[in-house]
Amino acid sequence: MFAAYAAAHSEFERRIADPKSIVGKAKRAELQPARIVTDTDLEKIAARQADVTAQPFERQYRRANVDRDAAAELDRMLYDLERDAEEARKAIRTRHNDKPSAFLKPDDEARCVARDAGYAAAEGSDEFAAIIGAVRAGMERGYKRISALVDGSAVPALPDHQKLAPSPVGSTLADAVGDYLIARKPAPKTIAETRLALRQFEEVIGRKSVASITRSDARQFVQHLATVQVGGKTPGSIVRPLSRQSIKKRLRILASAIYHARDTDQFVGDNPLAGLKIDNLIAPKDRAVMPDKRRLQISELNAIFAHPWFTGCKSATETHTPGNHRLSGSEYWVPIVALMTGCRASELGGLALSEVRLTDAMPHFLIRPNEHRGTKNGRSRCVPILDAFMELGFPAYVDRIRKSGATRLFPDWTAIKPAGAGVDAFPAWSNAKVIRAFNRTVIPWALADKLSLDARREVTFHSLRGTFKAMIGTTNNLPINIVHEVVGHAKSELDARYIGEVTIEETYPQVRGLRYNGLILPKI
Structure with a gap:
């Protein structure tokens, strides 16, 4: 399971391994010429694949003896291992299977290995076939190492730094990023953001080994990002520099991959991309062009909810012109639900009817990953439904959608996957x-x-969302842990450790009766 990743990762590795997609002409000259595949190379490929498969588990197995958090994570990994064993085995052993798989397949990994190392191994050749075999053998060895630890036939070994030193195949930042994605299996959105950060880094710095990346490279990367312009692609969108938050996030993503390389004994040394203070490297934000995001005032909400979407429009197609036609689908309900729950657009767009619990003793939305969308950091939570929300006629809307046979709360809210996203990516609900x-x-x-x-x-x-949070937290002064639980914001480290989840039994009684003072919402 620890060598598995979303099918989108294969395309990611193909692109970052293609010199045309990551470096300019000056950088291409630095790439090594095609190398002949030898038996020694095949053994190295198999050994590295075995390490990639087994090492995360082996490290966790060692740490579980002295670290409670590591022990809990080990239990989760063991559960995943048992649950997904058959599907992972099929992905490894089945030949000539073109069906998409959530697990890494040897031929996909072989393409990455051949391109990264520059082997003369065209697809269909004996050399390429041998590389596939080496990858498959390495995967099998890795799972055998894991099984040996689980059944007690092997004892945990300390990492051998000489043995685990990165080979030329596994020494680049691209390799560190690939290993990080394999082990962590992040959400498709994070995979796409990581792709972009890596591509931008290599466009400026080139393809370098992790050990050769310097602090100067990090500063040069930040200064380049500060020149990147975004926006202007749609009417009303303002051309502007990449934000400070976006620059920090891209630097942090790549730093996380290097930390992972160090944690798995693939790299020794300080992280050159971590802890960099970027304020002196980028120009201050022009607040005339980039004002701070803010919540809405009650007077502004009342002006918004006087729009024809909520009070009556000309027809089902002329929804922005006043009239007597009343909308009763997503145009009317989505903004109101967002205001009454503080849920993110991505959480609402994929909300299943089975997650709308109106008949429970404490009515709530169950926000959790499902087949329509993920959640931030994979977290789940219960969002209490306000009494004021129920008074608007929301139960009647839910009942009508259930009778229609739909599975989502907002079946007319449709969205497509982001361009270039993998097969496992979710629709871009927030861009619908x-x-x-x-x-x-x-x-x-x-x-x-x-x-x-x-x-x-x-x-x-x-x-x-910010308006809802201010209403329950600032206007009504609820305890901060209640606020964070309801809106899905991270708790402090101490609260997360000692308090953990705040249950619906604790949040619902404190939240259900809250109202926006002075808010006017037209009923259907």
Whole structure:
């Protein structure tokens, strides 16, 4: 399981291994010429694949004896190992199977190995076939090492730094990123962000070994990101520099991959991408162009909810023109649900009807990963449903959708996967038509006199989430742990350790009766 990753990873590795996609002409000249595959190379490939498969488990197995958190993580890994064993075995042993798999297949990994090492091994050749065999053998060896630890026939060994020193095949930042994604199996969105960060780094710095990356490289990377312009692709979108938060995030993503390489004994030394203070490397934000994001005021909410989406429009197709036709689908309900729950757009877009628990003693939404969408950091939580929300007629809407046979709460809220995303990626709910229309038409219609046309929009659909958090936390002064649990924000390290999950039995009684003072919401 620890060598498994989303099918999107194969495409990722193909692209980062293709010199045309990551480096300019000057960098291509530095790439090594094609190498002849030898028996020694095949054995090294198998040995490294065995390490990639087994080492995360072996390290956790050692640490579990002295670390409670490591022991809990080991239990989870053992559970995953048993649950997914048959599917992983099929992915490894089945030949000529073109069906997508959530688990790493030897031929996909062989393509990455051949490209990264520069082997003369065209697909279909004996050399390429031998590399596939070496990868398969390495995977099998890795799982045997894991099984030997589990059944007690092998004792945990201390890492041999000489043995685990990275080979030329596994020494680059691209390799560190690949190993990190294999072990952590992050969400498709994180995979895409990691792809982008790596590509941008290699465009500026080139393909380098982790050991040769310097602090100067990190500063050069940050300074390059500070020149990147975003926006301007759609009407009303303002061309602007990449934000400080985005720059820090891309640096942090790559630093995490290097930390993972160090934790798995693939690299020894300080992390050159960690702890860099970037404020002196980038220009201060122009607040005239980039005002801070903020929550909505009650007067602004009342102006928004006076829009024809909520009070009556001309027809089902002319939804922004006033009239007597009442909308009763996602245009009406999605903004209201967001305001009344603080849920993210991505959480609401994929919300299944089975996760709407109106008949429970404590009505709530169950926010958890499902087949339609993931959740931030894979977390689950229960969001209490306000009494004021129920009074708007929400139960009648839910009942109507159930009778229609739909499986999602908002079946007319449709979205497509991001361009270039893998087969396991979720739809981009936050970039769907209903959200774009709310941001680009409804908000400007309601707040035209308050918003600058020459600045990034300071209020968007996401501002409804901040407004809800302020209502329960600031206006009503609920305990911070209740607030964080309901909106899905991370608790402090101490609270996470000693308090853990705050249950619906604790949150519902404190949240259900809260209201927005002065808010006017038209009923259907």
